[in-house]
Amino acid sequence: MKLRLPRRRRSRLLAGAAALAVVAGAGTWTAAASADGAPAVHRQDRMVDMPGAAIDTSYFTSGGGEKRPAVLLAHGFGGSKDDVRDQAEQLARDGYAVLTWSARGFGRSGGKIGLNDPDHEVKDVSRLIDWLATRPEAQLDGAGDPRVGVTGASYGGAVSLLAAGYDHRVDAIAPEITYWSLADSLFPNDVFKKLWAGVFFTTGSASGVQPGGAPGAAGATGATGAGPAGGAVGAGGPVDPLAAPGCGRFQPELCAMYERVAVAGKPDQQARELLERRSPAAVGDRIEVPALIVQGQADSLFPLGQADAMATALAKNGAPVAVDWAAGGHDGGMTEEDRVRGRVTAWFDRYLKQDAAVDTGPQFRVSRTGGIDSTDGRVKLRGAFDDHYPGLVSDGRKIALTGTEQSFANPAGGAPPALSSLPGIGGQLAGLGASFALDFPGQYASFESKPLERELRITGTPTVTLKVRSSAADGSAVLFGKVYDVGPDGRQQVLPSQLVAPVRVENAAQGAEVKLALPAVDYGVQPGHRLRLVVAATDLGYATPAAPATYTVSTGDGILTVPVADDVRTASAGLPAWTWGLPLGAAALAAALLGVRRRGSGSGAAVTSGDAPAGDASRGPEHEAALDGVPLQITGLTKRYAKAQDRYAVRDLSLRVEKGQVLGLLGPNGAGKTTTLRMLMGLITPDAGEIRVFGHAVRPGAPVLSRVGAFVEGAGFLPHLSGRANLELYWQATGRPTADSHMAEALEIAGLGDALERAVRTYSQGMRQRLAIAQAMLGMPDLLILDEPTNGLDPPQIREMRDVMIRYAAAGRTVIVSSHLLSEVEQTCSHLVVMDRGRLVQAGPVAEITGGGDTLLVTLAGPVADAAVEKLAALEGVESVVAAEDGLLVRLDGATATGLIAELVRLEVPVSGVGPHRRLEDAFLTLIGGPA
Numbered sequence: 001m002k003l004r005l006p007r008r009r010r011s012r013l014l015a016g017a018a019a020l021a022v023v024a025g026a027g028t029w030t031a032a033a034s035a036d037g038a039p040a041v042h043r044q045d046r047m048v049d050m051p052g053a054a055i056d057t058s059y060f061t062s063g064g065g066e067k068r069p070a071v072l073l074a075h076g077f078g079g080s081k082d083d084v085r086d087q088a089e090q091l092a093r094d095g096y097a098v099l100t101w102s103a104r105g106f107g108r109s110g111g112k113i114g115l116n117d118p119d120h121e122v123k124d125v126s127r128l129i130d131w132l133a134t135r136p137e138a139q140l141d142g143a144g145d146p147r148v149g150v151t152g153a154s155y156g157g158a159v160s161l162l163a164a165g166y167d168h169r170v171d172a173i174a175p176e177i178t179y180w181s182l183a184d185s186l187f188p189n190d191v192f193k194k195l196w197a198g199v200f201f202t203t204g205s206a207s208g209v210q211p212g213g214a215p216g217a218a219g220a221t222g223a224t225g226a227g228p229a230g231g232a233v234g235a236g237g238p239v240d241p242l243a244a245p246g247c248g249r250f251q252p253e254l255c256a257m258y259e260r261v262a263v264a265g266k267p268d269q270q271a272r273e274l275l276e277r278r279s280p281a282a283v284g285d286r287i288e289v290p291a292l293i294v295q296g297q298a299d300s301l302f303p304l305g306q307a308d309a310m311a312t313a314l315a316k317n318g319a320p321v322a323v324d325w326a327a328g329g330h331d332g333g334m335t336e337e338d339r340v341r342g343r344v345t346a347w348f349d350r351y352l353k354q355d356a357a358v359d360t361g362p363q364f365r366v367s368r369t370g371g372i373d374s375t376d377g378r379v380k381l382r383g384a385f386d387d388h389y390p391g392l393v394s395d396g397r398k399i400a401l402t403g404t405e406q407s408f409a410n411p412a413g414g415a416p417p418a419l420s421s422l423p424g425i426g427g428q429l430a431g432l433g434a435s436f437a438l439d440f441p442g443q444y445a446s447f448e449s450k451p452l453e454r455e456l457r458i459t460g461t462p463t464v465t466l467k468v469r470s471s472a473a474d475g476s477a478v479l480f481g482k483v484y485d486v487g488p489d490g491r492q493q494v495l496p497s498q499l500v501a502p503v504r505v506e507n508a509a510q511g512a513e514v515k516l517a518l519p520a521v522d523y524g525v526q527p528g529h530r531l532r533l534v535v536a537a538t539d540l541g542y543a544t545p546a547a548p549a550t551y552t553v554s555t556g557d558g559i560l561t562v563p564v565a566d567d568v569r570t571a572s573a574g575l576p577a578w579t580w581g582l583p584l585g586a587a588a589l590a591a592a593l594l595g596v597r598r599r600g601s602g603s604g605a606a607v608t609s610g611d612a613p614a615g616d617a618s619r620g621p622e623h624e625a626a627l628d629g630v631p632l633q634i635t636g637l638t639k640r641y642a643k644a645q646d647r648y649a650v651r652d653l654s655l656r657v658e659k660g661q662v663l664g665l666l667g668p669n670g671a672g673k674t675t676t677l678r679m680l681m682g683l684i685t686p687d688a689g690e691i692r693v694f695g696h697a698v699r700p701g702a703p704v705l706s707r708v709g710a711f712v713e714g715a716g717f718l719p720h721l722s723g724r725a726n727l728e729l730y731w732q733a734t735g736r737p738t739a740d741s742h743m744a745e746a747l748e749i750a751g752l753g754d755a756l757e758r759a760v761r762t763y764s765q766g767m768r769q770r771l772a773i774a775q776a777m778l779g780m781p782d783l784l785i786l787d788e789p790t791n792g793l794d795p796p797q798i799r800e801m802r803d804v805m806i807r808y809a810a811a812g813r814t815v816i817v818s819s820h821l822l823s824e825v826e827q828t829c830s831h832l833v834v835m836d837r838g839r840l841v842q843a844g845p846v847a848e849i850t851g852g853g854d855t856l857l858v859t860l861a862g863p864v865a866d867a868a869v870e871k872l873a874a875l876e877g878v879e880s881v882v883a884a885e886d887g888l889l890v891r892l893d894g895a896t897a898t899g900l901i902a903e904l905v906r907l908e909v910p911v912s913g914v915g916p917h918r919r920l921e922d923a924f925l926t927l928i929g930g931p932a
Helices: 015-022 081-093 121-132 155-166 182-186 194-205 252-264 269-277 280-286 304-316 337-351 426-430 577-581 587-598 673-680 703-707 723-734 743-750 753-757 765-776 795-810 822-828 866-873 897-906 920-928
Strands: 028-032 041-050 053-062 070-074 097-101 140-142 148-153 170-176 291-296 321-326 364-372 379-386 397-400 406-410 444-448 456-460 463-470 477-486 501-505 512-517 521-525 530-536 549-554 559-562 632-640 648-657 662-666 688-693 708-711 783-787 814-818 831-836 839-845 855-860 878-884 887-892 911-916
Touching (some): 041 081, 070 155, 081 097, 097 121, 121 148, 148 337, 182 194, 182 269, 182 304, 194 252, 252 269, 406 444, 648 673, 662 795, 673 688, 673 708, 723 753, 723 765, 765 783, 822 920, 855 897, 897 911
Parallel strands (some): 070 097, 070 148, 148 170, 170 291, 708 783
Antiparallel strands (some): 397 559, 632 688, 831 839
């Protein structure tokens, strides 16, 4: 029986006949086989006649003729059906009949852009559902009623919501990074979002160009054309000869609305009503189907408040609703394409295929930062979860703000404006780890908290009450509120997600009070940091009054209310299944091998063939209390090769590793890395020097080694026993209580499923590797040592391994990883030790070794004038600017990345990204290429 929630119904009569009338022409069929042996996907391209337009479609199927649910997959504004082809093919392989199309005015489709006009774009979706109902492979719930879900990002996300509101046959939806109210998105609190609106309308109005994209970055899912910021301007097609001058393919009423608001600098009621009628909010009470809502956190176009309004309204209708705050968004930044696509597929598996065994994930998930990726400057991610959606507002914590009543100016013409977000690239720049927000003196008021005594995790919308007076002729004021995270020195400040909240205050000549809802974020503020509330008169992204005025602002009760969601916690269950074994099993290998060691000779002879006998290594005190908090300190460590007094595997090595670090141990073959790790594990004895773990000297059988877990040079398993039995016997060999093993978690981490019960001799290399690493993490050791942990793992498993190591260290433990995969080391490690021919070459943070970002690569969205390049090169603190194949290479000599970004904006350079240029590979080859 089909799961169908109560909802309004309409007659299905003549649906099949209507569908046949819609289809025009015999489409073109193609088939493509997957390189990995997956079933071939068949694609049928067809132009479909709609009233007033021919719509370009593609239909994807895979496998035999069995009945299957259907998915309508919509593209983002400025894109076309081609942008979602990869996802469509994957959904087809997953057992769906998938239909994609280019919306009116985009790609090869005709018609005018109506911003999801219910009379045009939304009815087009219903006609496509009619056509699906005629397909022999489509699973039907009744005459003319296929079982169908709709998904898409941004523009496509909105049409999925609208389709569910207008057509009762839609069974499940998964809207991504989209809007609930387009009016509230473009006119928040009655302030015109001019920069985004300009991108939006210019894309579709470019004279002589059919819209094919807009400048900027991909959305939260990473798909080209995922929103108004996706794709490239100029994807062709004939220009509509009937289009009004300057309107391109927009409907005339939309073009007129935009021009009217842009000239006035503020929205009118007619404009709001026009956009509200085309918004999902207009039919919110009709959307009664399971909805997965994915919203980007780096999104100044459709911020988290839009998803909150969506979730609140749909939950009232009684349908299942899940909310996912993903990384990225219309402002770019790190994307989670694979994860989001996987969750969308699971959602449809549950509610279209009606597979009750499918885990659709928690009701609420948020991606949180886990450090900075040195390869591209973007954040690393981890998930936090809750079984209930917390919303944006709670009583939260009351933060007292200091600062008296302050007056500041709205400058004539609103220039120069303050800078917060930049459409399409704000998220990328924020990913560099530094805020690029600018506030001009005399144009803002500032109120500050005391240093925080404990960590504060903001999850939702902070609020503050403002008292405002305005000298403007009409007594109004336009203000922009934002909350900075200010470092202990008071100078470094970060604007979370580069977001600002605008508000128009009326009747403020004699004073008015307004409760300001600040941008919704999920952001952690560290102890010792302060919160700084800034209320500004201008912002680059918004229209402000042209007439000069003076605003006077105070904080009313002096309290900033910050929402917290303590139940939203990062937990191991949020990671992919097999990786749960990674943070769990490390002490066992060391202890088992030490048991072998204790059965050897008392002289300290090596247990591995070819190791030299122990020499007279320096022996300090067994314990140094001053080093109790230091996971590892190596001093003067030396090891000669067997029978060679003048040849060294390791020579005079000294280094120190702190808690929370992920340390990469690098070096060419023969550098001494593995020898160092084996001495650290007590497997061989050094000839000189000492190793201390948490202050205790490492000796064969030292009790402190129970706090160390290791996977060095592979693990040995009994081939005739199962994976589970091998882990259980391994832990028993340590002599430690079974309760301390965290065995259940280790088995969940391994993610081997039924293979855990099979003999290990049947395992592939990758399966053995996963089992070995889970074994190394048994007992949750404080110091984890992994030698080439990614050998035998496929790319998704390597990425999962990377995330696990970062999270393991973030919990206060320490990870040392030796690997030849420099790209993985660069993305995973916070610190590096480079060895060559037994000696330490260099040690320090990754950014320091790779050059610290002295040379930045500025990628461009378009051509840049030579004059602008010359002006950039002449700036103080810039050593040189050189044109490269993929942009400009800017070498800094005193200037900061933040300052460079501001100058790029001022010089109107069409920047699309900024990041470090030098890579670890370059630094590594330079370091080991020098003289011995």
